[in-house]
Every structure is written in C-alpha cells, then in structure tokens.
Amino acid sequence: xxxxxxxxxxxxxxxxxxxxxxxxxxxxxxxxxxxxxxxxxxxxxxxxxxxxxxxxxxxxxxxxxxxxxxxxxxxxxxxxxxxxxxxxxxxxxxxxxxxxxxxxxxxxxxxxxxxxxxxxxxxxxxxxxxxxxxxxxxxxxxxxxxxxxxxxxxxxxxxxxxxxxxxxxxxxxxxxxxxxxxxxxxxxxxxxxxxxxxxxxxxxxxxxxxxxxxxxxxxxxxxxxxxxxxxxxxxxxxxxxxxxxxxxxxxxxxxxxxxxxxx
Numbered sequence: 495x496x497x498x499x500x501x502x503x504x505x506x507x508x509x510x511x512x513x514x515x516x517x518x519x520x521x522x523x524x525x526x527x528x529x530x531x532x533x534x535x536x537x538x539x540x541x542x543x544x545x546x547x548x549x550x551x552x553x554x555x556x557x558x559x560x561x562x563x564x565x566x567x568x569x570x571x572x573x574x575x576x577x578x579x580x581x582x583x584x585x586x587x588x589x590x591x592x593x594x595x596x597x598x599x600x601x602x603x604x605x606x607x608x609x610x611x612x613x614x615x616x617x618x619x620x621x622x623x624x625x626x627x628x629x630x631x632x633x634x635x636x637x638x639x640x641x642x643x644x645x646x647x648x649x650x651x652x653x654x655x656x657x658x659x660x661x662x663x664x665x666x667x668x669x670x671x672x673x674x675x676x677x678x679x680x681x682x683x684x685x686x687x688x689x690x691x692x693x694x695x696x697x698x699x700x701x702x703x704x705x706x707x708x709x710x711x712x713x714x715x716x717x718x719x720x721x722x723x724x725x726x727x728x729x730x731x732x733x734x735x736x737x738x739x740x741x742x743x744x745x746x747x748x749x750x751x752x753x754x755x756x757x
Contacts, residue, residue, distance in 0.1 A: 515551030536572025558594025579603035615657025688714030
C-alpha cells in the first residue's frame with residue numbers, strides 16, 4: 495500500500511470544488527457532501543501522483559473516468575475512515591456505477607483524522623466482476639469491530655486482499671503499463687436459459703431449467719443477472735409456434751457461467 499499526506503492546499507481545493515459543484519450525477523445514491531469530498535480528495539491525490547492537475551468540477555461529468563494512463567481508463571474509488579486501513583478491510587462499490595466504461599479501478603482509503611490517503615491497490619474491471627460480492631440495499635454488514643452497517647443502496651464489495659498491491663507510485667505505474675486486457679471472447683460458452691427481463695446494462699435470465707421426455711423446457715427458476723458488456727442473449731423460434739415456445743441461449747465468458755450456473 496502507498497500512504498500520502500493530504501496537503502492543506504489539496505484539501506482546501508477539494509472543499510471549494512464540492513461547495514461550487516455537484517459531483518453526484520447518478521440517478522440515486524450520490525452520497526452527501528462529506529462522502530463526495532472524500533472521493534474528490536482521493537481522486538486529486540492520485541491525479542497529482544500521475545502528474546495531473548487537481549479535480550476540476552467545472553468540466554462536468556466524467557462518465558466514471560477519473561484519469562487515463564497508457565490509454566487505459568481509470569476510476570479512483572475512495573472510502574472515508576477514522577482509522578488506518580488494513581489488508582483485512584473491504585471496499586464498497588455502488589452498483590449504479592457498474593455501467594461506466596472504466597477498465598481499471600484504484601481503491602483508496604482516506605483517514606479523516608490523520609488527513610492521509612492510502613492507495614490500497616488496483617484491479618481491472620473483468621477481474622473485479624469475477625471477485626466482488628453483491629449486497630442488496632438494506633442488507634446488514636458487520637464490521638471487524640463488531641459494529642453494524644446498513645447498506646444504503648445496491649452495493650458490491652471487494653476485499654483489499656483481492657487487489658493488486660503496490661508499494662510505490664513507480665510500481666503502480668509499471669503494473670498499469672504492463673497490464674494487458676484479457677480477451678474474454680476467446681473463452682465463451684453458450685447455454686440454454688429462460689429469458690426473464692433486461693435492464694439498460696444487464697440481462698436477467700432463469701438458469702435452472704427442467705425438460706420433459708421430448709427435450710422441451712417445461713419450467714425454469716433461479717434468476718441471475720448478466721452484464722450486457724460481456725454477454726448476449728439469442729432467441730430461437732420453434733418450427734411450430736402453436737406447439738412450442740421460443741428457446742433462449744445465453745453466450746457468456748466461462749468464468750461468469752461457472753460463477754452463476756450450478757452444474
């Protein structure tokens with residue numbers, strides 16, 4: 495991990511930005527002023543380390559891209575705490591941000607008492623999708639100190655131990671420079687499902703199917719959601735629509751199939 499002291503100049507600039515501009519541009523779960531300030535401080539500190547200017551709210555919404563390095567889009571996610579971060583801690587990620595076209599996430603922790611930002615590590619989006627855990631709005635989460643937290647919106651969690659660790663900004667830059675995005679299209683699987691619904695960014699299908707002696711699907715259950723960015727749904731019409739309903743086939747990376755569909 496890398497820990498950086500937040501200077502008075504950076505903190506004052508970020509406070510001014512949050513007062514002048516609204517950094518909450520989602521349809522929901524935009525966070526209060528303090529939470530927005532935490533995010534702006536973390537982003538500004540990281541941008542400085544990459545030789546960039548501090549956050550400028552006058553430029554408008556950034557579509558989830560805080561900076562670009564070596565032609566890779568990066569989003570900086572920062573959680574505010576009153577203590578030093580540990581490797582056993584976890585990071586929150588609001589589900590509504592999942593559709594942004596970001597390739598890499600840098601997760602940070604802001605110690606509000608010491609005025610320090612710690613870069614916990616980084617992770618590419620495909621690996622993040624594979625390793626994260628989902629918690630619905632209203633879920634109860636118990637912290638390491640025994641206190642309870644109620645999730646205020648649909649949220650993913652990723653543990654620090656699942657991130658790529660770095661010990662210097664030079665090491666971070668080297669790892670990001672050497673990162674090669676995986677071509678997930680090389681390991682796709684096509685499976686039959688029952689179509690349920692879809693949202694702007696996801697496909698909802700029933701993955702547990704039962705068939706009769708003639709191989710026709712008679713019932714389905716177990717709703718799972720798959721990202722449109724990685725998966726597609728295909729509708730196959732029967733020869734006789736009066737006797738049989740259409741069939742649906744989901745094409746997705748093997749690791750997503752293995753994670754969501756029990757064999």
